[in-house]
Amino acid sequence: MAAPFVLVVLVAVTVRAALYRSSLAVFIAERVEVASPLNAWKRVVEGLALLDLGVSPYSGAVFHETPLIIYLFHFLIEYAELVFMITDVLTAVALYLAIQDFNKVVFKKQKLLIELDKYAPDVAELIQTPMEMHYIPLKVALFYLLNPYTVISCVAKSTCAINNSVIAFFILATIKGSAFLSAVFLALATYQSLYPLTLFAPALLYLLQRQFIPIKLKSKSFWLYTMQYASLYLCSLVVIICLSFFLLNSWDFIPSVYGFILSVPDLTPNIGLFWYFFAEMFEHFSLFFVCVFQINVFFYTIPLAIKLKEHPVFFMFVQLAIISIFKSYPTVGDVALYMAFLPVWSHLYRFLRNIFILSCVLIFCSFLFPVLWHLWIYAGSANSNFYYAITLTFNIGQILLISDYFYAFLRREYYLTHGLHLTRQDGTEAMLVLK
Amino acid sequence: FQDQAEQFLRSGHTNNWAVLVCTSRFWFNYRHVANTLSVYRSVKRLGIPDSHIVLMLADDMACNPRNPKPATVFSHKNMELNVYGDDVEVDYRSYEVTVENFLRVLTGRIPPSTPRSKRLLSDDRSNILIYMTGHGGNGFLKFQDSEEITNVELADAFEQMWQKRRYNELLFIIDTCQGASMYERFYSPNIMALASSQVGEDSLSHQPDLGIGVHLMDRYTFYVLEFLEEIHPASQTNMNDLFQVCPKSLCVSTPGHRTDLFQRDPQNVLITDFFGSVRKVEITTEALSLDRDVAGSESKFPEEELATEPLKYAEQLPVAQIIHQKPKQKDWHPPGGFILGLWALIIMVFFKTYGIKHMKHVF
Numbered sequence: 001m002a003a004p005f006v007l008v009v010l011v012a013v014t015v016r017a018a019l020y021r022s023s024l025a026v027f028i029a030e031r032v033e034v035a036s037p038l039n040a041w042k043r044v045v046e047g048l049a050l051l052d053l054g055v056s057p058y059s060g061a062v063f064h065e066t067p068l069i070i071y072l073f074h075f076l077i078e079y080a081e082l083v084f085m086i087t088d089v090l091t092a093v094a095l096y097l098a099i100q101d102f103n104k105v106v107f108k109k110q111k112l113l114i115e116l117d118k119y120a121p122d123v124a125e126l127i128q129t130p131m132e133m134h135y136i137p138l139k140v141a142l143f144y145l146l147n148p149y150t151v152i153s154c155v156a157k158s159t160c161a162i163n164n165s166v167i168a169f170f171i172l173a174t175i176k177g178s179a180f181l182s183a184v185f186l187a188l189a190t191y192q193s194l195y196p197l198t199l200f201a202p203a204l205l206y207l208l209q210r211q212f213i214p215i216k217l218k219s220k221s222f223w224l225y226t227m228q229y230a231s232l233y234l235c236s237l238v239v240i241i242c243l244s245f246f247l248l249n250s251w252d253f254i255p256s257v258y259g260f261i262l263s264v265p266d267l268t269p270n271i272g273l274f275w276y277f278f279a280e281m282f283e284h285f286s287l288f289f290v291c292v293f294q295i296n297v298f299f300y301t302i303p304l305a306i307k308l309k310e311h312p313v314f315f316m317f318v319q320l321a322i323i324s325i326f327k328s329y330p331t332v333g334d335v336a337l338y339m340a341f342l343p344v345w346s347h348l349y350r351f352l353r354n355i356f357i358l359s360c361v362l363i364f365c366s367f368l369f370p371v372l373w374h375l376w377i378y379a380g381s382a383n384s385n386f387y388y389a390i391t392l393t394f395n396i397g398q399i400l401l402i403s404d405y406f407y408a409f410l411r412r413e414y415y416l417t418h419g420l421h422l423t424r425q426d427g428t429e430a431m432l433v434l435k
Numbered sequence: 436f437q438d439q440a441e442q443f444l445r446s447g448h449t450n451n452w453a454v455l456v457c458t459s460r461f462w463f464n465y466r467h468v469a470n471t472l473s474v475y476r477s478v479k480r481l482g483i484p485d486s487h488i489v490l491m492l493a494d495d496m497a498c499n500p501r502n503p504k505p506a507t508v509f510s511h512k513n514m515e516l517n518v519y520g521d522d523v524e525v526d527y528r529s530y531e532v533t534v535e536n537f538l539r540v541l542t543g544r545i546p547p548s549t550p551r552s553k554r555l556l557s558d559d560r561s562n563i564l565i566y567m568t569g570h571g572g573n574g575f576l577k578f579q580d581s582e583e584i585t586n587v588e589l590a591d592a593f594e595q596m597w598q599k600r601r602y603n604e605l606l607f608i609i610d611t612c613q614g615a616s617m618y619e620r621f622y623s624p625n626i627m628a629l630a631s632s633q634v635g636e637d638s639l640s641h642q643p644d645l646g647i648g649v650h651l652m653d654r655y656t657f658y659v660l661e662f663l664e665e666i667h668p669a670s671q672t673n674m675n676d677l678f679q680v681c682p683k684s685l686c687v688s689t690p691g692h693r694t695d696l697f698q699r700d701p702q703n704v705l706i707t708d709f710f711g712s713v714r715k716v717e718i719t720t721e722a723l724s725l726d727r728d729v730a731g732s733e734s735k736f737p738e739e740e741l742a743t744e745p746l747k748y749a750e751q752l753p754v755a756q757i758i759h760q761k762p763k764q765k766d767w768h769p770p771g772g773f774i775l776g777l778w779a780l781i782i783m784v785f786f787k788t789y790g791i792k793h794m795k796h797v798f
Contacts, residue, residue: 051767071769071777181788239780246773 004138005096009089012145016088019155020081029156033369036329037266038064038193041080041157044073058252064260066192067244067253069159084154087161092141094168095340098175099137102313102344105175105210107133120419126412128347136343144340148366153333160333163192167337170196171316174203177210183232191240194261195323198298201305202319204229206312215309264290264328269387271369272330273395276388297326307410314409317341321402325395332366335398342405351408354400361397365390448562448603451712452555453478453488456537458569458578460494460529465649466640468496469510470568470610470656472518477663478564479522481711489540489555491527493569493579503647510652510660526553534584541565542595559600564608564709568656571611573634574619590620597623604697606709610655612637615691627674627697627704631655631681632688639687654686668711674701 019025028034029041037043047063047070050056057063057070076083110127113119119127144150153160170185182203189196204226205215213221244253260266267275274293278286300322308315317338324334349355368390375382415422422431455478457471475490497506497519508519527536539545540555557563569576575583596602607628609617614630621628631638631653640650641657652660658681666672678692678701694701707713 054766068777071773074767074769178788181784184784243773243776243780246776247769249770 005141008138008142008145009092012088012092012151013085015146015151016085016154017081019151025155028152031152031156031370032269032373033271033332034152034156035158036270036331037268038261038329039159039163039331039333041159044069044159045077048073048077056248056250056252058248058250058256061256061260061266064257065159066257067247068191068240069162071247072162080157084157084161087165088145088150088154091161091165091168091337092145094165094172095144096137096141098168098172099140099344101172101175103133103136119416122420123416126347126416126420132347136346139343139346140340143343144336147336147339149332149336149339153331153336158331158333160331163189164333164337166192167196167199167320170199170203174206174316175313177207179207179229180232182207183229184236187233187236187240190237191244193327194258195297195327198301198319198323199316200230200233201301202308202312202316205305205309205315209310209312261328262290262294264293266329269373269384269391270329271332271335271391271394272328273326273391274328276384276391279384293326294328297323311409311413314345317345318402318406321398325398325402345405345409348405348408348412351411352404353407354404358397358401358404361393362401365394365397369394447560448708449560450557451483451487451562451564451709452557453483453564453566454491454540454555455488456491456532456565456567456569458491458493458532458567458576460579462494462496462499462501463649464494464569465496465508465647466652467568468492468494469508469518469652471566472508472523473510473652473656473660474566474608475523476518477660477666478710481663481666481707482668483710483712485522485524486552487712488524489526489553490524491532491537491540492525493529493532495529501648509644509647510657524552530579532579534578534582534588537578537584538588538592541592541601543599543601555601557601560603561601562604562606562709563602564606566608566610567617568610568653571609571613571617573613573616576609576611576617586617586620589617590622593621593626594623597625604708608659610638610653614638615693618691618693621693621696624696625698626693627701628693629677630691631686633691636688655681655688655690658685663706663710666706666710668707668713670705670707672706674704674706677706 019028035041043063044065047057047065050059050063051070051074073080073083106128107130114127150161166185166189170182170189173181173185186196186199186203189199207229208215208222208225211225213219213225215222241254245251264274264278267279269275277289277293281289301319304315304318308318320338320341324330324338327334369387372382372386372390376384376387453475455471455475457467459467471490471492475488478488479485496502496508506519507517510516510518527540540553543555545554555563567576569578571577574587575585577583593605593607596605602625604625605627607618607621607626609629610631611617613632613634613636615633618626618628618630619634632655639654641652641654643650659677662677662680674694678690681690683689697704705713
């Protein structure tokens with residue numbers, strides 16, 4: 001399926017190139033939904049200019065990128081647009097190959113379970129066939145490349161594209177089964193923005209499954225593999241951080257990057273939940289609530305790991321979504337990454353309950369963001385509450401989308417093992433309820 | 436000696452200024468704008484010219500879309516008196532009325548580009564009238580619904596004015612709720628202050644107009660204006676009469692005043708010392724000749740002046756050189772150790788993943 005893929009890539013590159021040349025590029029680059037203090041292009045240019053003037057880019061709260069990004073853009077700053085287009089294409093390629101492999105794994109597992117007679121007799125319509133799974137990798141690449149969020153993110157030259165690319169390569173390495181590469185890319189992703197740390201659990205579960213190691217707390221091989229993977233990950237992280245030290249011969253980047261992500265000092269409005277809350281908060285309580293909000297991101301890993309230990313790739317999808325909803329400076333580029341995975345779960349469509357309303361909510365909110373921003377900042381007839389309301393609605397839409405998919409997934413698993421037509425003890429039709 | 440003592444006790448001012456501030460915006464605060472404009476009208480009528488009045492109105496009531504009688508601001512019900520008109524010069528309007536601008540006007544610390552009409556160009560012989568109205572509380576006055584000025588800030592601003600010799604005497608009138616709290620903290624000499632209500636009391640508005648739909652004036656200013664309507668440039672009414680204006684029976688709140696910082700007895704202070712611009716004219720019957728001889732006496736020092744070099748512009752780069760100036764070369768390069776380390780790591784990862792045997796294909 002190389003030809004349609006190449007066609008999709010060409011279309012995507014054309015769209016981006018056209019937008020770069022148009023007057024919209026400047027308008028889009030300034031939008032707060034796309035450029036956060038962590039990944040705005042303006043700040044990268046500012047940091048590099050500071051470096052040329054002999055000042056550390058981390059002095060002053062302008063530049064919050066990691067030293068490896070400094071190194072990358074030091075030589076490539078004139079070709080920035082090309083770099084971002086190539087990054088997007090690489091992400092799409094990585095996702096394409098990853099989902100292709102994942103489909104093979106799913107299909108093999110399904111075949112195994114059918115032969116072992118684990119499925120109920122009347123679930124033939126729920127089983128995925130290779131025919132319908134054939135186009136899923138292409139659809140994933142399409143969803144990522146032609147998603148308006150990704151296009152806008154690329155036109156704004158937000159380094160979120162690089163974050164997405166590293167995470168995509170991490171997913172590719174995990175699904176291919178290479179623990180070493182997966183640990184290296186996960187370390188890179190964590191080094192870039194702290195939150196992919198939570199993707200350690202799904203990656204570990206997937207690799208364990210692939211090695212056929214049972215996930216029991218008492219099993220020695222489980223702990224051995226976990227220790228191996230964790231040590232690979234931690235060593236690569238330490239090596240990368242130490243290497244970054246040598247770029248500027250200072251540890252300045254740690255408070256500027258990680259301190260900034262964790263303590264959220266910049267309260268510019270964005271599509272996330274932190275800014276409004278902390279804009280109104282008294283100093284006395286801000287530490288407590290910062291901790292609460294940050295724990296909220298990491299908190300869902302363990303319960304999800306317990307529930308979804310048989311389905312680590314779905315776990316990874318849910319975890320990515322949770323990261324992009326609850327992180328301290330989300331942008332639409334983060335949303336685009338997990339939305340690219342939605343075609344993989346397209347077989348869950350019949351179990352989704354609120355998909356129409358949620359897609360309407362998400363689309364309307366995306367259109368209302370610039371409108372209410374204009375009304376608040378330029379026209380002066382609205383205030384921050386209006387913008388925050390849309391932020392809240394957008395995030396609620398995203399959360400409900402994820403929980404809808406989660407519920408649909410679990411429901412399908414239940415039906416697969418217990419049959420499609422559930423009956424109670426007295427023979428009448430039963431309803432499946434998530435408690 | 437009697438004459439000299441009387442000269443001493445008479446105010447020694449040579450010019451009058453007025454700073455009239457209305458600090459609230461929105462249609463329902465119509466009365467504050469009407470207050471300020473009424474005082475403006477009186478002060479102009481008594482002789483202070485527009486060039487010596489700094490009028491700050493935080494909102495535009497005359498052209499407000501909710502005004503049923505556009506281009507007018509009435510101060511009496513039944514629309515008897517329009518205090519707006521063709522010759523109202525507002526110096527600071529709308530969002531320019533901020534605490535910062537007000538303090539800059541008072542202290543004179545204004546950017547050089549500010550036009551003259553927005554400056555308080557007073558000197559040490561100026562008598563200044565400062566009238567403020569709006570919404571206030573105990574110790575503060577609210578500006579524009581988004582910030583406040585405290586009594587301490589105001590007192591410090593007046594002290595700055597005193598130290599910079601920006602006033603001879605100052606009359607501060609404030610018509611807000613708990614207005615007396617605003618003059619509690621003054622500590623500079625020659626300030627007299629009046630307020631419409633004491634701490635803990637609210638200043639009330641006078642009368643609503645059913646046609647316009649809002650209250651048109653505040654009580655204190657209304658009665659002050661009735662009082663001022665009887666003043667003309669030659670009247671000898673003094674400050675004690677102003678203190679009696681608006682007793683509790685009419686105003687509901689208790690107006691207050693403060694004269695301990697003032698050098699002269701309020702009995703001897705004329706209303707027109709502050710509200711009017713009464714020039715002291717000295718009539719002389721002698722003739723003065725302005726001859727060349729007067730100018731000739733200054734020719735003592737021109738020789739030294741000629742010795743200085745004529746000033747000229749600094750040397751400039753020729754234009755061609757400026758146009759073709761190359762952009763500055765990037766001075767920073769990543770250290771060699773870093774590049775080496777990074778690429779060594781990348782190569783290590785590559786070969787670990789794909790095996791050493793691929794090295795055969797490289798070489």
